[in-house]
Ligand code: C2E
Ligand code: MG
């Protein structure tokens with residue numbers, strides 16, 4: 001799984017001010033080819049219930065198996081696909097692949113678990129979003145209740161639009177979570193109104209949770225607020241026992257992070273999951 005990455009031979013693909021026009025064009029044509037040739041893959045990271053210790057779901061995270069540059073993390077290509085619109089076909093590929101995987105696991109007899117998929121702003125704004133998700137669910141045979149769509153606070157800034165879109169998605173029977181929660185500027189008043197199911201506490205607050213009093217206060221505020229609003233909470237980026245212990249003591253339902261495992265390909269997840277269930 002540790003594909004070679006030759007970072008130094010190429011300039012970065014990240015669309016910053018230093019990205020030259022020809023790099024951008026090359027990335028765009030590489031991305032188009034990558035979509036045609038399905039050079040993308042999904043890595044899965046488990047979400048664990050902190051009371052039962054059970055794996056309740058996985059988050060699907062896209063990687064690009066670039067023919068020359070090796071395995072690229074999403075941070076190196078997702079931003080540009082959001083700019084040039086290629087996130088729409090890529091996002092559909094991700095959704096379809098994630099749904100197929102979830103269905104395959106269930107068909108193989110695995111206890112059903114949730115499948116979380118990240119949506120980008122561009123996808124969220126797409127007019128046919130709801131119809132497209134509906135048809136992906138139908139085509140793949142995935143049960144809607146096992147699909148969780150992750151959006152970010154910034155996508156809810158147009159509250160009218162977000163409320164309406166989320167309501168239509170909820171009607172399909174899928175779950176909605178707010179990713180990277182706490183890093184945006186969503187108003188608590190609107191949070192109450194939005195038809196969402198879960199908050200995912202951003203890992204920047206979890207990182208120094210047990211050393212930094214402000215982070216601890218932020219995390220406990222989020223978990224108690226979520227409880228009152230009847231929302232689930234997942235802590236992202238859990239890396240050690242101390243964080244896990246703190247979260248469990250402070251009413252955080254679920255956690256995700258390197259403590260359990262990094263995101264891994266489907267076959268490795270299956271092994272990991274089987275092993276974990278044997279020892280648990
Ligand atoms: P995210 O949705 O917040 O996903 C969690 C990220 O945190 C993942 O990075 C994961 O590898 C990382 N992570 C998980 N646990 C730990 C930990 O304990 N410590 C540390 N340091 N990091 C941890 P990844 O896979 O590089 O993804 C980065 C971001 O790219 C994602 O953040 C998400 O916003 C975006 N992304 C990934 N896949 C997709 C996709 O299919 N579509 C869209 N639109 N965005 C995606
Ligand atoms: Mg996410």
Ligand code: MG
Pocket residue numbers: 118152179180
């Ligand atoms: Mg995110």
Ligand code: MG
Pocket residue numbers: 179180200202203236
């Ligand atoms: Mg996140």
